[in-house]
Amino acid sequence: MGIYAAASFWRRSWRRGWAWFRRGLPAGIGLAFGVGLSAVFWLPMLLERQYVRQDQWFDGRYDFRGNFVYFFQLFSPRWGFGVSQPGPDDPLGFQLGAAPVALAVLGVLFFWRRAGRLRGEIVVFGAVALITTALGLQIAAPLWEWPVVGTILGFAQFPWRWMSVAIVCISVLAGLVMHRDLVGERTKLTMPLLAVIAVVLISSYPLLVVEISEPVEGPVSxxxxxxxxxxxxxxxxxxxxxxxxxxxxxxxxxxxxxxxxGGPVKPVETLIDYDNQSYPLDYKSFALGSVAHNSVMEEVYFFNQREDEQRIVFNHFYYPGWKAYLLDGQHGQPVQDVADHVPEDGDLGRMTTPLPQGEGFVLLRFEDTPPRTIGRAISLGTLAILLIIGLWQFTRGRLRRV
Structure with a gap:
């Protein structure tokens, strides 16, 4: 839709000098507010990608190389309801549909001479439909391997997801067969309209079939x-x-x-790895236990009689939002930041925290990273500006009526 809006705007305004700026300013301001409101989501996504393994979303079952669509699947009468699998026998349906494609082609052919200024928009929808369909086919495989282009395409994860854009474009073009310039200004149901509706419904019959699935194993647990x-x-x-x-x-x-x-399944009550091999604990001179635990924190009691520190390992992957603090007592306030809070030197990269000599409590909890803090501030600031503008418009309207 962004491509369509940009093409339509450019076609109408490029010959009018700075008129394009005046026409596009409201839309640009709206776009800026939209970007600002969503900063709490996209800013951490962009800046924290380096902290997450990317290959886990693009290898194995998620490898795009085995998920290109075969051409016959675009018009297959078989509609599946399963999970996508590599190969021509994929149980998931990828149909563009013979009827929508035929109606789109006929709509363009019949309406083209009458289209006038709409030809540019028709070209945009048609080109986007062809390109996004091609991106899901094997012929586009080399593009997915290119450094920059492949990265952009990879955001869809599976090639066939690009076809969701093609379906939207085809649905718009298919409606041209019933454009008022072709069938006239009519408000009642006509035979041509009834025929088109019947073709669409009959061609979509496989989607109307209710699939009965066997219940999955046991209760949710x-x-x-x-x-x-x-x-x-x-x-x-x-x-x-x-x-x-x-x-x-x-x-x-x-x-x-x-x-x-056969008993009730109880969730784990601590993230501490008491038997870790990376940093073995000397339990003759050391004791510890969890006193509070949830998904974003853990408070641990420790008693270390050794002269040097001992390091404990938590069964949680290290991530830059987690912080460790020494407390002034049980459930107390942080008094010292544990500076040497680092990932373990092992294959799992779990969080570790050193515990000094003596007795005390240490708190491990997740806090915001700088990108999340900045993103939230931008989103809240944008929301505040919108509220101020809305209040100003409301107040000005009431004063005018008075």
């Missing part, structure tokens, strides 16, 4: 979640410090064993 993530290759939460993406974990074994025992 933590153990079931672990099984699903492993079977569907969904363990994709590794940060840049992870050298080898894990396919299973002791926590998953813990959930599965509880489930097999």
């Amino acid at each position: 933590l153990a079931g979640l672990m099984r699903f993530q492993q079977s569907s290759d969904e363990m994709t939460g590794s940060t840049a410090w992870v050298k080898e993406i894990p396919t299973w974990s002791p926590m998953a074994d813990y959930y599965i064993s509880q489930d097999k025992a």
Whole structure:
């Protein structure tokens, strides 16, 4: 839609000097406000990509090379409801549809002579439909390998996702067969309109068939979640410090064993790895235990009788938003930042925290990163400006009426 709007705007304004600026200023301001409101999302996404392993979303099951669409699938009468799989027998449907494509072609052919100024818009919709369809086919595979172009295309992850744009463009062009310049100004149901509706409905019949799926195994549970993530290759939460993406974990074994025992599956109550091999703990002179835990923090009691510090490992990937503090007591206030809070020297890149000599409490919690703080400030600032403008417009309107 952005390409269409830009093409339409440029076609109408480029010959009028600075008229294009005056016409585009309201839209540009609206676009700027939209970018500002969404900064809380896109700014961390752009600036924190370096902290996340990108290959986990583009390799294995997510490798684009095995997910190009075969040409016959664009017009296949078989509509699937499954999960996409590589190969010609993909259970997911990728149809553009014979009827929509035929109506789009006929609409362009019949309406072209009468289109006048609309020809540019028709060309834009047609070109975008052809290009985005081609991006999902094997012929576009070399483009996906190019450094810059491939990166842009890769945001769709699977080539066939680009066809969602083609479907929108085709639906617009298909409506041209019923343009008022071709069928006249009519408000009642006519035979041509009824015929077009019938063709669309009949061609879409496979979508109207209700598919009955067998119920999945057992109730929803933590153990079931672990099984699903492993079977569907969904363990994709590794940060840049992870050298080898894990396919299973002791926590998953813990959930599965509880489930097999027939009892209630209880979530883990601590992230501490008491048996870590990277930094073995000397329990003859050291004691620790979790006193508070949730998804974004953990408070740990420790008693270290050694003269040097001991380091504990948390079963959580290191990420720059996590901070560690020494507290002035249980559930107390931070009094000292643990500066040497670094990822472990191992394949998993988990968080580690040194504990000094003596007794105390240490708090590990997730805080905002600079990109998130800046993005939130931009979004809140933009929202405040919009509220001020809205209040000003409302007040000015009431004063005028008075």
